[in-house]
Amino acid sequence: xxxxxLVFDPAAAPKDRAEFLSWWEQQSQWAEQHGYDDPAxxxxxxxxxxxxxxxxxxxxxxxxxxxxxxxxxxxxTDYSVGSSVIYAGFAWSKMEPAYEEAFSLxxxxxxxxxxxxxxxxEVWLPGEGGQLVLLHSG
Numbered sequence: 001x002x003x004x005x006l007v008f009d010p011a012a013a014p015k016d017r018a019e020f021l022s023w024w025e026q027q028s029q030w031a032e033q034h035g036y037d038d039p040a041x042x043x044x045x046x047x048x049x050x051x052x053x054x055x056x057x058x059x060x061x062x063x064x065x066x067x068x069x070x071x072x073x074x075x076x077t078d079y080s081v082g083s084s085v086i087y088a089g090f091a092w093s094k095m096e097p098a099y100e101e102a103f104s105l106x107x108x109x110x111x112x113x114x115x116x117x118x119x120x121x122e123v124w125l126p127g128e129g130g131q132l133v134l135l136h137s138g
Contacts, residue, residue, distance in 0.1 A: 002078065002089035005102045006114040009043050010125050012084035013112055017136040020123055024114065027085050036080040037062025046086050049102075049109045050079065056101055057090065087116070107132045 006024065014020050030036055037059075039047040051064075057077040059065045070076065077098075078089040090098040099115070103124075106113040110126040112135075120137040127133035 003092050003095045004116040005088050007086050007106050008112040009084040010112040039081050045109045045111050049105050
């Protein structure tokens with residue numbers, strides 16, 4: 001198992017919690033007609049997030065994966081890239097730094113953030129002043 005976070009295009013996701021969770025369930029079927037390891041197919045904001053995330057949490061697979069194993073192997077991350085979402089599976093030992101980096105970069109790139117591994121399942125959207133604002137939690 002992994003520690004899982006999702007970033008998403010805020011224009012693509014429903015705002016209502018039940019509708020959001022249903023939308024996420026549909027997204028997680030990975031039924032789009034493309035591979036899920038290349039950020040070229042997603043939005044520019046999500047791609048920007050990805051390209052910064054892989055500096056600290058390198059991609060496990062896809063065109064940005066490297067044969068060079070990082071000094072801290074636990075930072076290698078499994079990314080699944082859809083047209084309006086990026087799902088990232090981190091090692092549990094990297095939960096706190098992964099959350100901090102992903103959240104910070106989501107605010108910077110003005111995209112949505114979903115803590116998929118949290119019991120509360122918090123969903124955040126970009127707000128005024130470059131901050132993320134809690135939309136809802138369970």
